[in-house]
Amino acid sequence: MYIDRLLRLIAGTFTLLSLALAHFHNPKWLWLTAFVGLNLLQSGFTNWCPMMSILEKAGVPRIPPTPAPRSTP
Template sequence: MTSWRVVRVIAGTFILLSLALGIPGSPLFVSQWWLAFTAFVGLNLLQSGLTRWCLMNNILRKLFGLREEC
């Protein structure tokens, strides 16, 4: 798996989990403040799409030796 695919899987997991924890109708609801985490992940995805730089990608490549897409 490439580092970009792992970043997308992690981001999707974070978004779904934070929505489950932040939406009042969810059985896993904790606090609406979890929706701020959803916004944070979304902003990071937007930033990485515009600048082609992603801190999570760099961390994954250095820690786990994942290869980058060409």
């Protein structure tokens, strides 16, 4: 699995988990939802995300570059 896909899975899991915790335990868990959303927003502008750095250090590969299309004669 590649970083981009794993990153979306982690963000979605954290969001759903924090919403469930806010509903069943304490509404203050919504701050985690806000943190995940703000982190996704800033990574859209800066192209940097702390979780990507963590996943790279863990050895998760990036998406390989797509090969150039072959020209047919």
